[in-house]
Amino acid sequence: MTSTVPVKTRKLPIQAIGAKIFHSCNIVSLSLMMTSGLQIYNANPVFGGRAGLHIPPIFTLGGWLAGGRHWHFAAMWLFSLNLLWYGIYVLITRRWRHRFVGVNDLKALQKTQNPQRLVYAWHRIVYTAIIPILLLALFTGIGMYKPAQFPWIVGMFGSWQALRIVHFASVPLFILFTVIHSLLGRKAGGSQLTESMFW
Template identity: 70%
Template structure:
């Protein structure tokens, strides 16, 4: 074969790849969050935060559990899966020191404020979103524990100000995590294209 012809062939772009633990973490997160959101909406419909039982109801297609107790059982089961998954992945990124490449640094803040390099700025925003997910994921766990054991963990209820405020904060997690997922996906597309998104789950 003519070497000049082979040299003119376009080189294949390297495939994006993710560590197996990152794939497992994302899959378990996706499953557990879906279960928690759908069962949480079932709990909301059975005892709404806003407007009492006569308040606005979510369509049954989005619900899991069938009734209040069923929704609670699914919700707590998924919560343990979600919490253990976060614990194991947090330990993993700490031991492997992947946090140095994932979380926001002072140079990233500077890039967001001053950099003229679009790719560098996009990457910095991506790391900001990755860092912001920590309180976003931990807040529903904290508020959920306060709702589950208000007498034993009364300091959590006191931290949020009142029982009603605690429930509102816990419920607001649903639109917050959905908005974050959309932003996280869009930034991932800008940083690594569709190959990066596929590499996270495949």
């Protein structure tokens, strides 16, 4: 007589619909902003002026300076409103208690030997660190968009060129965040966790 041992099936991760909408809108808006931003960059590269390094057209959106600006600012509004409503959603649902870094995460980095706990701690640290980067990108973007209305933003960075450099630097920082965020997500819950954030 043979007995069969029940096989445990791994429970698939389930994300709230609000998180799915937020991540999906972010992918769309940030992709539009980066490609249209590179189109704007080509009009006057940050380093080297008009003769500086240009981005191949295949990686840009808008076709020309004005077209790039139209796409960039339209996507900026989508991104900003998405970030605003998600911030309100996180506060109302108290998701911030589980998503952002806390004292226990910092303690875990120093004491825990549990690799899974370390992954969660680093994930929350990275997730928290992207907030000031995104806000800085928006802040500097507003200064570049409306320098006559917000001259004090330009003044905070010393010059228009410094403002452009900081704004442009937010792009590789966000790409780095995306890669680390994705890798940590896969370590925490595999590809199923990453996929559950979108569908």
